[in-house]
Amino acid sequence: MKFKIILSLFSIFCLLSCKQDNQQKVKPKLVVGIIIDQMRYDYLTRFENRYEDDGFKRLLKNGFSLENAHYNYIPTYTAVGHSSVYTGTTPSEHGIISNNWYDKFLKKTIYCVDDENYSTIGDNSDSGKKSPNRLFTTTVTDQLQLAQNKHGKTIGIAIKDRSAILPVGHTATAAYWYNGGNFNNWITSSYYMSTLPNWVTNFNANNNADEYLNTTWNTLYDIKTYTNSRPDNSIFEGTFKGNQTPTFPKKLKELRIKNGNFDLIKSIPAGNTLTTDFAKAAIIGENLGKTDVTDFIAISYSSTDYIGHKFGPASVEIEDTYLRLDKDLANFFNFLDQQVGKDNYLVFLTADHAAVHVPAYLQSLKIAAHYLDINKFRNFILEITKKYFNSTELIENVSNYQIFLDKEKIEALGFSVNNVAQKLADEVLNFNGIYKAVTARTLQTTHFSSGILNSLQNGYNQKLSGDVLMIPYPATLIRERTGTSHGSGYSYDTHVPIIFYGNGIKKGRSSKRYNITDIAPTIANLLQIEAPNSTNGIVINEALK
Known part of the structure; x- marks a missing residue:
């Protein structure tokens, strides 16, 4: 008798478990x-x-x-x-x-x-x-x-x-x-x-x-x-x-x-x-x-x-x-x-x-925050290439806190693309507003496991991204002094x-x-x-x- 009761309870438990399992596997319709x-x-x-x-x-x-x-x-x-x-x-x-x-x-x-x-x-x-x-x-x-x-x-x-x-x-x-x-x-x-x-x-x-x-x-x-x-x-x-x-x-x-x-x-x-x-x-x-x-x-x-x-x-x-x-x-x-x-x-x-x-x-609340003048920054980059490589024609584009180099021009002048990129990464830190800078080569050869450089690396696409990537100070925008961005x-x-x-x-x-x-x-x-x-x-x- 006890065996039958136990068997019945076991059967009920199995049915309930199977029913719950099936309910969990019902996919949403939308x-x-x-x-x-x-x-x-x-x-x-x-x-x-x-x-x-x-x-x-x-x-x-x-x-x-x-x-x-x-x-x-x-x-x-x-x-x-x-x-x-x-x-x-x-x-x-x-x-x-x-x-x-x-x-x-x-x-x-x-x-x-x-x-x-x-x-x-x-x-x-x-x-x-x-x-x-x-x-x-x-x-x-x-x-x-x-x-x-x-x-x-x-x-x-x-x-x-x-x-x-x-x-x-x-x-x-x-x-x-x-x-x-x-x-x-x-x-x-x-x-x-x-x-x-x-x-x-x-x-x-x-x-x-x-x-x-x-x-x-x-x-x-x-x-x-x-x-x-x-x-x-x-x-x-x-x-x-x-x-x-x-x-x-x-x-x-x-x-x-x-x-x-x-x-x-x-x-x-x-x-x-x-x-x-x-x-x-x-x-x-x-x-x-x-x-x-x-x-x-x-x-x-x-x-x-x-x-x-x-x-x-x-x-x-x-x-x-x-x-x-x-x-x-x-x-x-x-x-x-x-x-x-x-x-x-x-x-x-x-x-x-x-x-x-x-x-x-x-x-206004005495919290550190900044505005970066992108035109002054572009001119600053040209001053770097003029000073170290005697040319203002080595830059194709500056956008999204990235510098794209003219590789053909650099090589025609007898310079190394990696050397130019590294010099820029070193020197742009002297511009007020730029907090960190790394080259594409660094992101290809070094693994940053945490922190904001890890985020920069996750956003770097070897095929599409620039040759130098930069990070501004916290709370920095390139825009007028009203409204916000990201x-x-x-x-x-x-x-x-x-x-x-x-x-x-x-x-x-x-x-x-x-x-x-x-x-x-x-x-x-x-x-x-x-x-x-x-x-x-x-x-x-x-x-x-």
Whole structure:
């Protein structure tokens, strides 16, 4: 009798275990990748008490948050960040070394997704002559397409073309971006298709961009409650053309005339709302998350970056933008619950980089911060080559804190390229603002296992990068004294949120150090597919059920 009872209990236990195992192996019907352009990690904590329950707080409460996640390379720019999140590797491997960079083979500056082999689909502009062909490796979205023999759909959406194109890799169903100016269209490239789907055409005919612009941007709440920010009228903030001060309210209907008409929507919170509107239309129009295979939608919110550049991290504008984005996310997550089903989708949310506080603002607080005059720096480099090599013709290009040498000229004059590069690396340290400098040869022959030189090495691509690479002092920008930017390997640029939520994800948080390159292998592991082909990140096991 006891044997029968034990056997029955054992059978029940096996059935329950098998049932749980099968439940864990049910893949999400839709993966939603969200990148917020220029989101510092502390925007989660600074504004947390003002967020509503279904936006950021929903992810934090019911998902898994990495509180010490960083970018592990230089430069921290938009195209590089989006590529690294989805490839699981750094510029040293995936080949997107900046937004724009000097091409030492073509002898000109190029843009990361420009491609004259393709044409615009959606209007008669040149804004659709784009492709992902400069991305050397696969993305997790490519790997999903390969694993499912292209039975699922992958779609990229962003106001910025590079932010829509690079995440969905080479095999995407589509990538769509917004063409403002006098067009007001979501467009794509002939790389993906020959005509727009009906749902995109209908969206363009009926979208709310005009409504969003024919209004006034005022703060969501009483401006006196924005105590997490500087006073509204700050000398450290930029202004829209037509405004004398960076203050609320901002009369958009009047401002759009002097600020590129529909381009203005990029630089206000409504740009994020428009992106959400389009993402919802894509999910419905493409029937995403409704089949037996896994679909993937990669969404990037670009307006946060435009606003951050103009007004800076401590502005009322940034605080108001994130409170409004929180509402957009809450709206979108509730939409996913209804359209796809609460247990049927997986979300990860991160940023492509963060940003430094406005250096002039830091200086006003007696915190070390700097502005580098790039024209003076270029002249300084020419003085070095004149002094030591009696020539000012040895430099092809100076950009992205890199020096590209004219190797043919150097060799014709009887000098060694390595000697010239090393002399420049030694001497540029005498310029006020340059903190470290190394040659390409050093990065090829020396391994830096930690610190900021390790980040520089991870961003160095032997085929594409320059001959001398430099790092400025912390909190250094090349720009006017209002607003902010990014690009460094310092923590203010590298520390970003990473939150996983939904199907297959535990609830919790971790303060362990993780790299942004760990996202792609983690998603691949959860989906039970091969990771991107140059991934060097790790699987974040503690986030997975």
